[in-house]
Amino acid sequence: MSEQTITKKVRVINELGLHTRPATLIVKLLQECKSEVTFTCKKETINARSILNILMLAAQKNALVTITVKGVDAHETMERLVESFESRFGEDLTNV
Amino acid sequence: MSKKNEIHLQGYPICPGIAIGRPFYFTVAEENIPEFSVPDDQIEKEVDRYYSALKSSRMDLLSLQQRLQKEGGNEAAAILGSHLEIMRDPFMTVQMEEAIRQKGKNTEYVFKTAIGEYEQKFRKITDVFFRERLKDFQDISRRIIGHLRKHERCTLAELTYRSIVFAHELSPSDTAEANTDVIEAFVTRSGAETSHVAIMARAKGIPFVSNVDFPSLSISAPPQVIVDGRSGEVIINPTEETLALFKEEGNKFKIHVKGLKQSGSLEAETVDGYKTRLSANIEMFNELDTLHQYGGEGVGLFRSEYLFLARDVFPSEEEQFLVYRSIVEKVGDHPSVIRTFDIGGDKLGNFHMSRYEKNPYLGCRAIRLMLKERTVFKTQIRAILRASAFGEVGILFPMISGVLELREAKAIVEEAKQELLEKGVPFARNISIGCMIEVPSAAITCDILAKECDFLSIGTNDLVQYSLAVDRGNPAMSYLYTPAHPSIVRMIKMVVDEGNLAEKPVSVCGEIAADPRYTPLLLGLGVHDLSVSSPSLPVVKNVIRRISIIEARKLAEHVLTLSTAIEVEEVLEEAYRKLQADT
Numbered sequence A: 001m002s003e004q005t006i007t008k009k010v011r012v013i014n015e016l017g018l019h020t021r022p023a024t025l026i027v028k029l030l031q032e033c034k035s036e037v038t039f040t041c042k043k044e045t046i047n048a049r050s051i052l053n054i055l056m057l058a059a060q061k062n063a064l065v066t067i068t069v070k071g072v073d074a075h076e077t078m079e080r081l082v083e084s085f086e087s088r089f090g091e092d093l094t095n096v
Numbered sequence B: 001m002s003k004k005n006e007i008h009l010q011g012y013p014i015c016p017g018i019a020i021g022r023p024f025y026f027t028v029a030e031e032n033i034p035e036f037s038v039p040d041d042q043i044e045k046e047v048d049r050y051y052s053a054l055k056s057s058r059m060d061l062l063s064l065q066q067r068l069q070k071e072g073g074n075e076a077a078a079i080l081g082s083h084l085e086i087m088r089d090p091f092m093t094v095q096m097e098e099a100i101r102q103k104g105k106n107t108e109y110v111f112k113t114a115i116g117e118y119e120q121k122f123r124k125i126t127d128v129f130f131r132e133r134l135k136d137f138q139d140i141s142r143r144i145i146g147h148l149r150k151h152e153r154c155t156l157a158e159l160t161y162r163s164i165v166f167a168h169e170l171s172p173s174d175t176a177e178a179n180t181d182v183i184e185a186f187v188t189r190s191g192a193e194t195s196h197v198a199i200m201a202r203a204k205g206i207p208f209v210s211n212v213d214f215p216s217l218s219i220s221a222p223p224q225v226i227v228d229g230r231s232g233e234v235i236i237n238p239t240e241e242t243l244a245l246f247k248e249e250g251n252k253f254k255i256h257v258k259g260l261k262q263s264g265s266l267e268a269e270t271v272d273g274y275k276t277r278l279s280a281n282i283e284m285f286n287e288l289d290t291l292h293q294y295g296g297e298g299v300g301l302f303r304s305e306y307l308f309l310a311r312d313v314f315p316s317e318e319e320q321f322l323v324y325r326s327i328v329e330k331v332g333d334h335p336s337v338i339r340t341f342d343i344g345g346d347k348l349g350n351f352h353m354s355r356y357e358k359n360p361y362l363g364c365r366a367i368r369l370m371l372k373e374r375t376v377f378k379t380q381i382r383a384i385l386r387a388s389a390f391g392e393v394g395i396l397f398p399m400i401s402g403v404l405e406l407r408e409a410k411a412i413v414e415e416a417k418q419e420l421l422e423k424g425v426p427f428a429r430n431i432s433i434g435c436m437i438e439v440p441s442a443a444i445t446c447d448i449l450a451k452e453c454d455f456l457s458i459g460t461n462d463l464v465q466y467s468l469a470v471d472r473g474n475p476a477m478s479y480l481y482t483p484a485h486p487s488i489v490r491m492i493k494m495v496v497d498e499g500n501l502a503e504k505p506v507s508v509c510g511e512i513a514a515d516p517r518y519t520p521l522l523l524g525l526g527v528h529d530l531s532v533s534s535p536s537l538p539v540v541k542n543v544i545r546r547i548s549i550i551e552a553r554k555l556a557e558h559v560l561t562l563s564t565a566i567e568v569e570e571v572l573e574e575a576y577r578k579l580q581a582d583t
Helices: A020-030 A051-057 A074-086 B040-070 B074-088 B094-103 B107-123 B128-132 B134-148 B172-177 B196-204 B240-265 B285-293 B317-331 B351-355 B366-372 B374-390 B403-423 B440-444 B446-452 B460-468 B486-501 B519-524 B534-544 B549-560 B565-581
Strands: A004-011 A036-041 A044-047 A064-071 B007-010 B012-015 B018-025 B163-167 B183-188 B208-210 B225-228 B233-236 B277-282 B299-303 B336-339 B393-397 B432-437 B455-458 B506-508 B529-533
Touching: A004 A074, A020 A051, A020 A074, A020 B074, A036 A051, A044 A051, A051 B074, A051 B107, A064 A074, B012 B196, B018 B183, B018 B240, B040 B074, B040 B094, B040 B107, B040 B134, B074 B134, B094 B107, B107 B134, B183 B225, B196 B208, B196 B534, B225 B240, B277 B285, B277 B534, B285 B317, B285 B534, B299 B317, B299 B529, B317 B336, B317 B374, B366 B374, B366 B403, B374 B393, B374 B403, B393 B403, B403 B432, B403 B446, B432 B440, B432 B446, B440 B446, B440 B460, B440 B486, B446 B455, B446 B486, B455 B486, B460 B486, B486 B506, B486 B549, B486 B565, B519 B534, B519 B549, B519 B565, B529 B534, B549 B565
Parallel strands: B018 B163, B163 B183, B183 B208, B277 B299, B277 B529, B299 B336, B336 B393, B393 B432, B432 B455, B455 B506, B506 B529
Antiparallel strands: A004 A064, A036 A044, A036 A064, B007 B233, B012 B208, B018 B225, B225 B233
């Protein structure tokens, strides 16, 4: 499989935004992936493999995040990322 | 976590007042980190040091996490999981390693700088919720720095505007360094009524509640907290209504205190003309400014060890002299009593001495230590003597347990006098010398002590602790810690009687002196001289000016017949309530 770059815009829908716990989930998820991943939000682009970087984005609920994935498993990585965004990072709705 | 759930916590009220502010969780230190270059061949060592601190920090968190999981604290355990992940963050690992190699500086410095840069970037985030996440990061970096600098302590100097300090417990040095202008209140898990923090909080009029079981992690730090130092209530996440209510209460309290302060210029005299001397306990030099305003007649107790606590170096004779002289000059016509260092061996870097002390309260401290560390002691005595050329000064020895210690200490004063005489340095030859009565053996033999000194000063905090064999810092035992115990009342009576017989003044300077419920009792027992923290001066004076000495004597006679602390407390409470209702 060859290396490819894909980009997708996702919306943050969980109540508290990309705070510590979602950031941790993302970083853990990416530990199983080979691709380079960056997030762009409010004109700032960061390496998504760092919790501290993700936190720095201060992406609140409804913020738009551009995910860029580059690598051999780009598609799979993107899929998993989008899924975790959409599932509100497992945050129980009654628990926000 | 629910959106706006007010949480009410109950603790022990220590210092009255109402505060509304942001919580500050006090953990470990990272101030005063030195910067130095590390030669190339030592760099690997620095890198190793960093990784081992990181490893130790991870181990801490892992064991904490395990414990939390066992206790069912899954939410908290998950947060610790995030902390563990952050420690694996490139920023914390490869980037830090690279920075240490590149900068060629000591690890702590490089780490601190990197952390500082990150924090600065983070602070630019306008969203409050996200900015609060910085706390996670700070928790982690504090922990790592704590491992890098095991011997350093942390400071409260980093506080920002309107902070309410939450801590497990606060050491005297923590509080001594605190920028009290920005501290709205203290909340601690342990620490009972008479800890040094309590003393300082009272000195500065900072509301303080202890024995509060507040949530252990700072992760969900609420934006606002209310502390009511009158009732001991701490409210986390207050609703708008609660906030409004407490804002109003706070204003009322301020007006009340202001009213009391206006009595500053009045005499501390009972309605039937019994005159007392009301002086102030001082730790911080800058408290002197408020002394006159609160109506204090001189300094009844200057806790000189506070000169130490904010720093690690022993103050020179010159430095001490300048402080003591300023006190004497500022106090003006009234006397100032300077108590010699009341510290343990650790404060002098005598770790060999302190380390083996299983029970430092019964160990080598205060006068016992000073009689071993004669150079330190004599330096202080010389500084006090020199200050006595500028106004009335008394020297007070802490923790005297018998007359031999007093004699030995007096001999050193004589030596110091001789040295000054030889150099032609002026001092007051008749400087008065006093004994703290805070060890039961001293109270019981106070007639012997009174013959060989010029005044006695009852320190009730320690006297209660030693008499009732209760550690005042142990919350589980603090129910036993009460100055209302008949043994304490009798001891005060005994010391006052013996003092009067020997015509030596007796003052009371423990927290009991600052508690208005005890004021009538103390006066009734024959005490003329009370020394209290400055903000307590108006309250105590107010009571003195409203009672009659005849009533006070009757009260004391009655109290002396009671058998238990509870009965004593009830009678004092009742009398105090009546007094308040009368006005």
